[in-house]
Amino acid sequence: MTVAESAGRASPPTARVVAILNFLAGHPQEHFGLSELARRVGLSKPTCLGILTTLAQAGYVIRDAQHKTYRLGPALISLGHTAQESMRVSPGARDELRRLSETFNATAALSGVVDDRITLLELVSPPGTPVTVQVGQSYPFAPPVGLMFVLWDDRAVKEWLAKEPTIPLRTDSERLDRVIAECRTSGYLVERLTPGGRRLYALMAGMSSTLPDELRALLGELISDIGERVYLPSDEPLARRADNSESDADTVDISVIAAPVFDHHQRQVMVASLQIGRALSDAEITRHARGLCATADVLTAQLGGSKPTAAAITRQCAGHTGSGADDEAWR
Template structure:
């Protein structure tokens, strides 16, 4: 179970449970009886909560069948949350350009309260990206390399964290990864069956994983940086299976605050990888400029 910072409030937990239930079923409607049954709440308690949420606009009540669905106040709340994370409409427009140019899913993410959180995402029409805005992952090795590559202090702190799975660290390779990514300004991760399973297993989980799951993940990924695609390692003119290409976004203190990413998920030749990587850097630089940020110069 995740650690808590203090006493919890059972009444508040029930409100959160109802909102989370609807959030997981955005196209569906539920009556009080079914909602109470599904969430193991008493019907009077459930009715009181959904009535208050409806009056506040967080749920909408259908007067014909007396069912409930998500309400418009959540749209405003979501926009405010994104603004607080410094995701502006202009930043979203940069993601739209990147997505439209290559027909891919583009995203912005950040480390929020020690968890990697997806702040915004734009996918091509008709594409289900497999991740959702607000989805989060534990920020601990081996997950989160893209958030520490460009900061020596952040990298040391991250490596010192309790890893989510048993790991070995090839220091020489990790040094190469850091040097090359800083020189290029981006990180390219290879697409592997283990990588696909890793993130699907870890989504929404706490940093403290059950021992059985830690062992399973340890079989999937055993070395930090093993999935990184390095230019010097390519052979011939072949194609390479690529998962994600990422680039850092900075604030005015030259600190990395976000990551702009392109979800590729297919095989590409080196020239296409480079083209897409440079486009991701352009997107990240544009968001940096919108934040009034300054991009450090690596020598």
């Protein structure tokens, strides 16, 4: 983000500080001299120097006196931990995700809905795994993205479906109802996407609702119905016959497995997930899902939370009065 892009904001001086921090955060392994940094963020050298001097005094950046370069500073570590704690991400959450990642040699993540955007709260990847997303990255919480964040709350499902979709959608209500019922029974969601679909969703991360109508329509043709991407074992025999696939009949290409994390109100507040990105057998899916659910249960316990029963989920929809207290508890 350059300063020119953010000039319409209420506080241009603050936007300049944000531009510098965002740029350094986007290049965590690099050091930058004053001239290059000023050029890259679109600031004059005197303005950039003044900001960097103040940030260095506060510990938000470090100045290498020998090479006269700048990089992010240690004060941001404490700030980041405090931000995570304010979103109820406990210090032990990373340890749990690390164990999960090591067990299955896959990226483990914890996400939540913050200010109506799905936000990555914590992430642990196996050594050598390319980093394609960063903690704090967010994207719109609106259909077709976000089903796993509402599956276990009937009211949340209805509110999510009522949002304006990021792209035109077709929704098979009968299919979606079955997805919700079976995922609640198993305790987790398994989603499969084609490689093209995964790339498309990555591109959608920063999209707004102001896309040209023709492009929105095209994206709508490329994205399946809500719930269609969810893998249900009861569907698979039919899918295999339709594909006429014999060599891959025992495995399914899986994108992600997700499980809910609940608070003390038995409301889903986060999602723990395993990024798979390869074919798994039914037995492997079950093994991965059980390990993930065990981690989600530990994270729920760290919040002092508990899982809702099936009856409680039904009451959440039938008995919700829309009171301010309930809404605050859910948020």
